Amino acid sequence: MDIPYTVAVRRDTGLNNGKIGIWLFLASEVMLFGALFASYILIRTGSPNWPRGDTVLDYRLATFNTIVLITSSVTMVMAWASLMRRKFGTFRIYMAATVLLGGVFLVVKYFEYSHHLHLGEYPSHSNFFAIYYTLTGLHMLHVFGGMVVNAYFWGPGAKLWEKNPVWFTNRVEHSGLFWHFVDLVWIFLFPTLYLL
Amino acid sequence: MSDHAATHDHDDHASHDPAEIDRHVRVYIMVFVALMVLTIVTVAVSRFHLSVPVAVSVALLVATVKGGLVACYFMHLISEKKLILAVLGLTAAFFVVLLALPVLTHSNGFWIPQPAPAQTDAEHK
Amino acid sequence: MAFPKINMASYWCLFLGGCTMLGSFLVPGGAAQSGWTSYAPLSVIAGTGQTWWLIGMIFLITSSLLGAVNFLTTTIQLRAKGLTFMRFPFFVWSQFVTSFLLLLAFPPLEAAGVMQLMDRVAGTSFFLPSGLVVSGQVLANAGGGNAVLWQHLFWFLAHPEVYVLILPAMGIVAEIIANNTRKPLWGYRSMVYALIFLGFMSFIVWAHHMFMTGMGTTMAAFFQTTTMIISIPSVVILTALIVSLWGGSIRFNTPMLFAVSFLPMFGIGGLTGLPLGLNISDIPLHDTYYVIAHFHYVVAPGTIFALFAGIYYWYPKATGRKMSETLGKIHWIGSLVCMNVVFMPMFIVGLAGVSRRLFDAGSGYDFAQGTMHWNAVSSWGAWIMGLFQIPFIFNFFYSIRNGEKAEGNVWQATTIEWSAPSPPPHGNFAIPPQAYRGPYEYSVPGSDKDFTPQFEA
Numbered sequence: 168m169d170i171p172y173t174v175a176v177r178r179d180t181g182l183n184n185g186k187i188g189i190w191l192f193l194a195s196e197v198m199l200f201g202a203l204f205a206s207y208i209l210i211r212t213g214s215p216n217w218p219r220g221d222t223v224l225d226y227r228l229a230t231f232n233t234i235v236l237i238t239s240s241v242t243m244v245m246a247w248a249s250l251m252r253r254k255f256g257t258f259r260i261y262m263a264a265t266v267l268l269g270g271v272f273l274v275v276k277y278f279e280y281s282h283h284l285h286l287g288e289y290p291s292h293s294n295f296f297a298i299y300y301t302l303t304g305l306h307m308l309h310v311f312g313g314m315v316v317n318a319y320f321w322g323p324g325a326k327l328w329e330k331n332p333v334w335f336t337n338r339v340e341h342s343g344l345f346w347h348f349v350d351l352v353w354i355f356l357f358p359t360l361y362l363l
Numbered sequence: 364m365s366d367h368a369a370t371h372d373h374d375d376h377a378s379h380d381p382a383e384i385d386r387h388v389r390v391y392i393m394v395f396v397a398l399m400v401l402t403i404v405t406v407a408v409s410r411f412h413l414s415v416p417v418a419v420s421v422a423l424l425v426a427t428v429k430g431g432l433v434a435c436y437f438m439h440l441i442s443e444k445k446l447i448l449a450v451l452g453l454t455a456a457f458f459v460v461l462l463a464l465p466v467l468t469h470s471n472g473f474w475i476p477q478p479a480p481a482q483t484d485a486e487h488k
Numbered sequence: 489m490a491f492p493k494i495n496m497a498s499y500w501c502l503f504l505g506g507c508t509m510l511g512s513f514l515v516p517g518g519a520a521q522s523g524w525t526s527y528a529p530l531s532v533i534a535g536t537g538q539t540w541w542l543i544g545m546i547f548l549i550t551s552s553l554l555g556a557v558n559f560l561t562t563t564i565q566l567r568a569k570g571l572t573f574m575r576f577p578f579f580v581w582s583q584f585v586t587s588f589l590l591l592l593a594f595p596p597l598e599a600a601g602v603m604q605l606m607d608r609v610a611g612t613s614f615f616l617p618s619g620l621v622v623s624g625q626v627l628a629n630a631g632g633g634n635a636v637l638w639q640h641l642f643w644f645l646a647h648p649e650v651y652v653l654i655l656p657a658m659g660i661v662a663e664i665i666a667n668n669t670r671k672p673l674w675g676y677r678s679m680v681y682a683l684i685f686l687g688f689m690s691f692i693v694w695a696h697h698m699f700m701t702g703m704g705t706t707m708a709a710f711f712q713t714t715t716m717i718i719s720i721p722s723v724v725i726l727t728a729l730i731v732s733l734w735g736g737s738i739r740f741n742t743p744m745l746f747a748v749s750f751l752p753m754f755g756i757g758g759l760t761g762l763p764l765g766l767n768i769s770d771i772p773l774h775d776t777y778y779v780i781a782h783f784h785y786v787v788a789p790g791t792i793f794a795l796f797a798g799i800y801y802w803y804p805k806a807t808g809r810k811m812s813e814t815l816g817k818i819h820w821i822g823s824l825v826c827m828n829v830v831f832m833p834m835f836i837v838g839l840a841g842v843s844r845r846l847f848d849a850g851s852g853y854d855f856a857q858g859t860m861h862w863n864a865v866s867s868w869g870a871w872i873m874g875l876f877q878i879p880f881i882f883n884f885f886y887s888i889r890n891g892e893k894a895e896g897n898v899w900q901a902t903t904i905e906w907s908a909p910s911p912p913p914h915g916n917f918a919i920p921p922q923a924y925r926g927p928y929e930y931s932v933p934g935s936d937k938d939f940t941p942q943f944e945a
Contacts, residue, residue: 170490172565181444184490184565190447191557194454195591201458202596202641206603206614208466209637221409230406234399241395244437248391251384291611294632298614301606305599347437354429358422362409446564457592457691464707465640468695471704 174334189341193348196309200352203305207298207359218295219363223288225279226361232275233357236310239268240350243317243343250336255328258339262321265346269314276307299360306352313346394436401429490561498554505547512540523845525646528615528638532607533622542605549598556590559583568904568943570923574680575942577903577927578666578673581680582659585687586652593648593691600641607633614638636701643694651690653787654754655683657794658725661747664797665729667901668744669736670938672928675728682721682728689718699767700774708767715765722758726751737931737938742816746797749824750790757785760835775845778838781831789827796823796880803884804898808910809891815883822876829869833862900939903927907943 176183211217220226246261283296290300320339327335405425409418435441440448489495512519517535520526531538563584567576576584606612611629615638618631666673673679695703695711730751738744760782763769773779796819804810840859842850849863850856897906904923908916921943929940 170492170566172490177565180446180564182446182565184561187447187561187564188491188494188557190450191560191591192553194450195553195556195595197454197458198461198592199595199599201461202599202644203603205462205465205596206599206637206641208462209469209634209640210614210632212466213469213634214632219412226406226409230402233402237395237398237402240433240437241391244391245388248384248388252381289611290606291613291630293630294613297606297610297612297630301603301612301614305602344438347433350437351430351433354433355426358405358409358426362405363415363418363422453588453688454592460692461596461644464692464695465637468640468698468703468707469634469636471707472702 174331174337183337185337185341189344193344196348196352200302200305203298203302204355204359207302210294210298214294220359220361223295224299224361225282228275228279229357229361232272233353235268235272235275236350236353239265239272240347242268243346247336247340247343250328250332250339253332255325259321259325262317262339266314266317266321269310269317272310273307273314276303302356302360306349306356309349309352313342313349316342317346390436394432397432398429401425405429489558490566491558494554494558498551498558501547501551501554505544505551508540508544508547512537512544515540525642526604526638527642528604528607528633528635529617529620531604531638532615533627539605539608542601542608545601546598549594549601552590552594556587556594559587560591563587568921568923571904572923574677575923575926577659578662578676578679579656579659581683582655582662585683586655589648589652589655589687589690593645596641597645600638603641604638636698639698639701640695643697644691647694647697648687648690650783650786651686653791655686657750657791658729660794660798660801661750662729662732663901663903664743664747664801665732666928666930667801667899668739668741668747669733670739670930671732671736672926672930673728674732674734675724676926676928679725679728682724686718686721686725689714689721693718693765696765696767696770699770712765712767716762719758719762719765726755726758741800742811742813742820743797743801745817745820746793746800749820750793750797753785753789753793753824753827757782757787757790760785772841773838775843776838777834777842777844780844781834781838784831784834788831789824793823793827796820799884801899802905803887803891804894805905805908805910805912807888807891808894809887809889810894810898811883811887811891815879819876819880819883822879823873826869826873826876830866830873833859833865837862897941900937902929902939902941904941904943906941 170184171177172182172184174183180187242261242264246258246265249255249257249261280300288296290297320335320342324338325335327338405422408421408425412418413421440451509519515536517537519537520531520534520541522531522534522538526538526541563580573581603612603614607614607616613630613633615635616627616629616631616633617635620627620629620631662673662679693711693714695707696715699708699711733748760778764773764779764782800811800816837850837856837859840855842853842856842859849860851860894910896908896910898910899906904921907921909918922945923942924945925940925942927942929942931938932940
């Protein structure tokens, strides 16, 4: 028995299953990062001498990373738009760009982390670094996860385009929603940790 | 029950009508430019080292606008179905509760003041 | 389900989480021993078992989140034709609201669990204040953390969690009462609105578990007010269930016995929560045996009785055979009496001021001496209650092969699951079912049967 509304939308909700599923999941992710932001607020307001972010962290590297991630969001949505235009080749280019830009983000973060660790700034060093590593670390895991899924749709998963192009387009859209969310979190993380 | 949907079924907000998608792509480019500009703005403002409450308010405002653009246009929330918007509205409400209530509770209480930590947060060896 | 693979992933996460939790009994230093609440700083400095607990929790929370996404999507998208939201059996509504609670309330605990893991393993001080002295030595960590932060994040989940525990139970009881009174539930709409309101309110009451942490009167008043408000929908639901009995043609089979006894037991549990929710009266009662008695009344003769009721009720659907009524009734009467023998005295002990989690039940305290004997009463009740579970366990396994054969709709019920064969084959239904009317069309005037199933044309 086929599962209904996997691809077709259900008339009264106007949605297919995957769209609802991914938004529900993103709602839970909002609460996950929300808890970490709430912790940041409580710990920072309770601290007698919290440093301003740019005195401890490299805000220029992070600005570059912000630009990288925002660009990857654009390439992601363009990848989906290419599929909507039935241009599979263009989709592959944009999707590859998205994955590569994600990779750039991770490489920059690697350099950031190793710089701090080299200076002895481990998570145990202070609560600033504790929350910094936790927030950016969790975000990084999400970047990596998104990259894996996107790479799958660029590579082996793309076979679905031949069999069921609409379903494939929708799945890319849903993966895109996750990727945009990851960008959204960074848009708030960046000023919070690096500028304030 | 076939999953091969009739083409008009799969998406309301962006049909595969080429003109419509072109319009969407123009919007994506405009949003991209806006996001770049706002990124530069938020970094530039931070250089002025405004007082903490002002700096936080400005930074949050800019971030909210940026985030709003990503959500509304890249994530298509501006034309999304009511059900999704309702779920997100509920989530937003609880998100605000989670962020606000602990710090409000903390500021309204009788906490034993903490001694300064063994090593200040700003030092690094 | 809308997402079968996610369903499977949810199960395996649960399995891994369970293995981790059970495995923690075998690590040096033993399992976690900081209470289910795992309060910092004790949990941060506790033995290895606590780390396993945290890892186990991450698996279990992930399992719940995946399940919640699946339940919500399935309920919204894969309802049978004609099954509108207001035609849902009440149990479906309760599972639906429960899934929202899980989806939005669990992630903060997952984040908190990760932070506590970092404190334990990476030496961070999220929850460790400065200058903490352990065994005469000042802890050599950065400090500056906030132990109450853990409490906020924990209780943000744990309060909705208690509604996760009770809502499905209320749903089960509602189904069984409607079925065994042979009449519709009274006040179905009010019950549904109460359920939704309850779910929403459950997110803004959590700090009533934290009245003793030093919060000021403004925030205490806020949380006390929301807590009092949240008792209203609970009362609405319980009242509607009780009123549903009026004028019914009641059948006292085993599921019904458990469902009906749920009502006064949950009533006691709920009402005894009120002095705990008011911050003034919570001061002498917090962390005493009174609290233990309150929450056990809601969860033990509350949720667990509802679960027993559900097992006896749906056993024929799952296996095609009924459990023995005689053994069921023995199980019921023994459990009901013993539950009260175990937990009622704890109200008395708690009111006398005896703290919970004391290794010697308070025998070292003068004020506890007058109520010490009640501990023996509770213990007797507990052991005898354990004995009364034996007929149930035997019944459960024996009836798989030897129970009375149960044809399709053994309880003459109206809800759609009874249109599937018992036990259901792969795919559950031979043809996709359809809903033609509301869920509880019992004793419809002019009908030749005393029930008109939802799924019959």
